[in-house]
Amino acid sequence: MASKDFTVAIVGGGMCGLVCAYTLKKAGIAVEVFEAAPEFGEVGAGVGLGPNAVRALDRLGVLSAVLTRSEHSSPVLRPFLFVSGYDAQEAIYDQYSVGDDDRGLPIHRAAFLDAIIGISDMKIAHLNKRCVAIQHTHALATASNLSSTLFFSDGTSHRAHLVIGADGIKSTVRKYVVDPLADDAEHNTNSKNKTNLAFSGSLAYRGLLPNSTVVAAGVKIDLTVQPVCFCGIDRHIITFPIQAGRIINVVAFSSITRGDSAAGSLDELPHPWVQPVAKQELAETFQTRGWGADSDAIKLLNCMERPSRWSIHTVDPPLSSYVDPERGIALIGDAAHGMLPHLGAGVGQGFEDVVVLTELLSHPETNLSNLEHVLGAYDSARRSRGNTVLEASARMGRITERYGKSGYSNEEMRTQLAGIWGPVWHHDLSEDVNKAVEMLREKRVFKEAESS
Numbered sequence: 001m002a003s004k005d006f007t008v009a010i011v012g013g014g015m016c017g018l019v020c021a022y023t024l025k026k027a028g029i030a031v032e033v034f035e036a037a038p039e040f041g042e043v044g045a046g047v048g049l050g051p052n053a054v055r056a057l058d059r060l061g062v063l064s065a066v067l068t069r070s071e072h073s074s075p076v077l078r079p080f081l082f083v084s085g086y087d088a089q090e091a092i093y094d095q096y097s098v099g100d101d102d103r104g105l106p107i108h109r110a111a112f113l114d115a116i117i118g119i120s121d122m123k124i125a126h127l128n129k130r131c132v133a134i135q136h137t138h139a140l141a142t143a144s145n146l147s148s149t150l151f152f153s154d155g156t157s158h159r160a161h162l163v164i165g166a167d168g169i170k171s172t173v174r175k176y177v178v179d180p181l182a183d184d185a186e187h188n189t190n191s192k193n194k195t196n197l198a199f200s201g202s203l204a205y206r207g208l209l210p211n212s213t214v215v216a217a218g219v220k221i222d223l224t225v226q227p228v229c230f231c232g233i234d235r236h237i238i239t240f241p242i243q244a245g246r247i248i249n250v251v252a253f254s255s256i257t258r259g260d261s262a263a264g265s266l267d268e269l270p271h272p273w274v275q276p277v278a279k280q281e282l283a284e285t286f287q288t289r290g291w292g293a294d295s296d297a298i299k300l301l302n303c304m305e306r307p308s309r310w311s312i313h314t315v316d317p318p319l320s321s322y323v324d325p326e327r328g329i330a331l332i333g334d335a336a337h338g339m340l341p342h343l344g345a346g347v348g349q350g351f352e353d354v355v356v357l358t359e360l361l362s363h364p365e366t367n368l369s370n371l372e373h374v375l376g377a378y379d380s381a382r383r384s385r386g387n388t389v390l391e392a393s394a395r396m397g398r399i400t401e402r403y404g405k406s407g408y409s410n411e412e413m414r415t416q417l418a419g420i421w422g423p424v425w426h427h428d429l430s431e432d433v434n435k436a437v438e439m440l441r442e443k444r445v446f447k448e449a450e451s452s
């Protein structure tokens with residue numbers, strides 16, 4: 001029997017949606033997850049989970065399953081080494097050697113999903129279900145009748161008390177949180193929907209390379225030891241080892257600046273978002289900014305046989321709420337705070353959302369009649385942190401792409417980079433949950449704690 005008198009529908013079965021579904025199901029809450037794709041899978045290679053993401057996974061009870069699939073017995077990912085992208089790979093800053101030894105976990109995205117699927121009851125998961133609209137039951141205005149109907153592109157629908165939008169950066173659910181008139185048919189026909197989605201000006205070329213290929217190509221720096229960031233002006237490359245160092249995950253970033261002939265412009269959203277490109281585009285993009293043909297960075301890029309170019313989008317401006325309590329909608333992950341990937345912090349923020357939201361939903365005093373207030377408490381606990389990390393990620397991109405003659409010196413880079421990950425990695429989630437519960441007690445939604 002379900003432990004709660006409300007039902008939950010999760011839109012999106014990516015990393016955050018599936019972990020959220022697993023956790024709610026484990027807490028005895030009636031939950032279903034709806035994924036647009038015909039199968040669960042992740043495009044886009046490896047993902048580096050920061051120490052805070054690892055702790056969140058531990059708290060959610062999925063860390064050991066994830067570790068097994070990552071081929072590591074404990075978190076191993078050391079902090080970044082920053083080097084010059086230009087020629088001699090001159091070391092700029094080694095975060096590890098300055099004493100930060102908090103470890104993260106690198107993993108292939110597909111392996112992560114396999115880990116969660118392996119421990120989940122997949123009867124609650126539905127594929128080929130692209131949510132195209134949400135209708136709130138206006139007529140029943142009391143909180144105890146909070147209810148929404150999800151409509152899918154295959155003509156089916158599903159009703160639930162609470163909708164969790166875990167549908168990523170292009171979220172359909174987000175518009176129901178940012179636009180109070182989103183479920184008004186006339187408004188939708190007559191006006192452009194607000195979605196708080198913007199092209200960042202950043203393009204990313206992604207690839208997974210066997211380390212043996214990288215070594216054979218003459219790359220001298222050992223990319224299996226720790227994540228490396230090659231810095232320049234308007235360009236940077238990050239690498240980190242995954243699957244026990246056999247594979248190097250590479251993401252090469254190039255910013256579009258005014259006057260660039262690269263695809264797209266700052267004023268428009270480039271379409272399609274992901275595009276295969278000719279191999280020579282990659283090296284040329286970096287060499288035009290002075291990166292030497294013999295540098296490790298260019299040798300590495302030349303290993304990428306079939307590169308694709310991603311237009312990186314972000315939630316911009318940051319949301320002023322992650323919930324619509326009256327409609328019974330909450331956002332998690334990229335749907336709430338899709339950010340630039342420069343701190344490798346996007347998924348971690350999503351897992352933190354999952355911790356706070358699921359702990360509040362499964363709290364013994366949460367029920368259908370106070371769900372609206374519980375969603376408000378989730379928003380208060382999570383939004384400021386999620387949006388702060390979103391802004392810090394953009395700042396990180398500006399630092400790593402200002403290195404060189406017309407930008408920062410080594411000394412200036414060190415000053416800028418010192419401590420940038422600290423607030424992201426070292427955060428007390430228990431304090432967030434406790435504050436949210438305290439807020440609910442102060443509002444007399446929850447009973448006052450008994451004094452001991």
Ligand SMILES: Cc1cc2nc3c(=O)[nH]c(=O)nc-3n(C[C@H](O)[C@H](O)[C@H](O)COP(=O)(O)OP(=O)(O)OC[C@H]3O[C@@H](n4cnc5c(N)ncnc54)[C@H](O)[C@@H]3O)c2cc1C
Pocket residue numbers: 011012013014015016017034035036037046047048049050129130131132166167168169170171172204206251310312332333334335341343344345346347348350
């Ligand atoms: C180049 C790059 C590198 C990155 N590297 C890192 C990194 O190293 N570390 C890190 O922490 N983060 C990284 N990120 C960010 C990270 O990828 C995201 O934060 C993370 O994938 C968000 O997870 P999510 O579950 O919220 O969304 P997603 O992973 O986008 O999943 C959303 C799911 O919803 C489904 N969906 C979408 N619309 C609908 C709909 N209407 N109906 C039903 N289903 C729908 C999608 O098919 C998908 O399965 C990177 C991002 C990029 C672009």
